[in-house]
Amino acid sequence: MVLSQNLFYLKITTKMIPSRTYQAHQSRLTMVLFVLEMEWMLSTGQDKLFTWHCSETGERLGNYRTTACASCLQFDVETRHVFVGDYSGQVTILKLEQDNCSLITTFKGHTAGVTTLCWDPVQRLLFSGSSDHSIIMWDIGGRKGTALELQGHNDKIQSISYAHHSRQLISCSADGSIVVWNMDVERQETPEWLDSDSCQKCDQPFFWNFKQMWDSKKIGLRQHHCRKCGKAVCGKCSSKRSTIPLMGFEFEVRVCDSCYDTITDDQRAPTASFHDSKHNIIHVNFDPTRVWLLTSGTDKVLKLWDMTPVVS
Structure with missing residues (x-):
C-alpha cells in the first residue's frame, strides 16, 4: 500500500x-x-x-x-x-x-x-x-x-x-x-466445539469429572478444543500449534496432534x-x-x- x-x-x-x-x-x-x-x-x-x-x-x-x-x-x-x-x-x-x-x-x-x-x-x-x-x-x-x-x-x-x-x-x-x-x-467452516467429560483422544478425565477421577485414581485435566476438528482434548494431546488459513486462522491456533499431522505446507499458505x-x-x-x-x-x-x- x-x-x-x-x-x-x-x-x-x-x-x-x-x-x-x-x-x-x-x-x-x-x-x-x-x-x-x-x-x-x-x-x-x-x-x-x-x-x-x-x-x-x-x-x-x-x-x-x-x-x-x-x-x-x-x-x-x-x-x-x-x-x-x-x-x-x-x-x-x-x-x-x-x-x-x-x-x-x-x-x-x-x-x-x-x-x-x-x-x-x-x-x-x-x-x-x-x-x-x-x-x-x-x-x-x-x-x-x-x-x-x-x-x-x-x-x-x-x-x-x-x-x-x-x-x-x-x-x-x-x-x-x-x-x-x-x-x-x-x-472451510470452523467446526462446533464438542462437549465431553474426558479427552476424546486419550480418555483422561477433565477436572470436573469427579466419578472418573475417583474410579481411575487420576487427577482431572484442563479441557481444550482442537480448532480443526472441534474435539475436546487435554493439553498433552494438543501440544501443537498451526495456522489454518482456509478456516480463517491466519495466526497459529491450538490443534490436536493427529490433526496437526494432516495439515500440509500448502494448507498453511496465508x-x-x-x-x-x-x-x-x-x-x-x-x-x-x-x-x-x-x-x-x-x-x-x-x-x-x-x-x-x-x-x-
Missing part, C-alpha cells in the same frame, strides 16, 4: 442550516443511515429501538425493539432487508415495508458486540466484525446458513469493506493493522496480507472506485491510502 496524503484540518467557511429535524429516540442515537432510493432515514438508539422515518415528511413509519442496544446498520435496497448488529453479538434481519416491519431471522456467532457490518448485494454476503477480534462471513444468498470465521486481528474490528469485483475483504482494527483477505478461495497503519484505527472509509482507503486514528491524523497495489 502507498500512503498518498496526510490530512489534518478541514475548515468550513459557510454556515449550514438543518432542513428537517426528527424526534427518533428517547436516548442517544448509536447509528443513522440515509436510504436515498426509498427516501427513508434509518436509526438506532440506546433505547434498543430501530426506527425509520420518511425523509421528505419526517413521518415515523415504524419501529422495532431489539434485544440489545444496536451498534451498526446495513440496508439492501432490492429486498428491503435491514441488517442490525448489536452489542450482544447478535445480527437481526428485518423486512421493511412502507408502514410496517417484520422479523426475518436472527443469528449469533460472536462472543462480544458487533462493531461493524458490510453487505455485498452482488454475491449477497454479509460480513460482521466484532469486539472479539473476529470477522464472520454469512452466506445470505446461498441460503445454506454457511458462516465462515476470519481471525487475523489482535483488537476489536473497527471497519470492514468488500471489493466484490476482486472478491477481497479489507478489515481495519484498533490494533493498527489493515488486513486484505482473499475471499476467492474455497474456505490467504491474507497484513499491513501496519502506524496508528490505532478508529474510523475508516473505503472508496471502491478509486480504491482509496481513508483511516483516522487516536493520533488525530487522517491517512489516505492507495490500495491498488494490494486490491486487484
Whole structure:
C-alpha cells in the first residue's frame, strides 16, 4: 500500500442550516443511515429501538425493539432487508415495508458486540466484525446458513469493506493493522466445539469429572478444543500449534496432534496480507472506485491510502 496524503484540518467557511429535524429516540442515537432510493432515514438508539422515518415528511413509519442496544446498520435496497448488529453479538434481519416491519431471522456467532457490518448485494454476503477480534462471513444468498470465521486481528474490528469485483475483504482494527483477505478461495467452516467429560483422544478425565477421577485414581485435566476438528482434548494431546488459513486462522491456533499431522505446507499458505497503519484505527472509509482507503486514528491524523497495489 502507498500512503498518498496526510490530512489534518478541514475548515468550513459557510454556515449550514438543518432542513428537517426528527424526534427518533428517547436516548442517544448509536447509528443513522440515509436510504436515498426509498427516501427513508434509518436509526438506532440506546433505547434498543430501530426506527425509520420518511425523509421528505419526517413521518415515523415504524419501529422495532431489539434485544440489545444496536451498534451498526446495513440496508439492501432490492429486498428491503435491514441488517442490525448489536452489542450482544447478535445480527437481526428485518423486512421493511412502507408502514410496517417484520422479523426475518436472527443469528449469533460472536462472543462480544458487533462493531461493524458490510453487505455485498452482488454475491449477497454479509460480513460482521466484532469486539472479539473476529470477522464472520454469512452466506445470505446461498441460503445454506454457511458462516465462515476470519481471525487475523489482535483488537476489536473497527471497519470492514468488500471489493466484490476482486472478491477481497479489507478489515481495519484498533490494533493498527489493515488486513486484505482473499475471499476467492474455497474456505472451510470452523467446526462446533464438542462437549465431553474426558479427552476424546486419550480418555483422561477433565477436572470436573469427579466419578472418573475417583474410579481411575487420576487427577482431572484442563479441557481444550482442537480448532480443526472441534474435539475436546487435554493439553498433552494438543501440544501443537498451526495456522489454518482456509478456516480463517491466519495466526497459529491450538490443534490436536493427529490433526496437526494432516495439515500440509500448502494448507498453511496465508490467504491474507497484513499491513501496519502506524496508528490505532478508529474510523475508516473505503472508496471502491478509486480504491482509496481513508483511516483516522487516536493520533488525530487522517491517512489516505492507495490500495491498488494490494486490491486487484
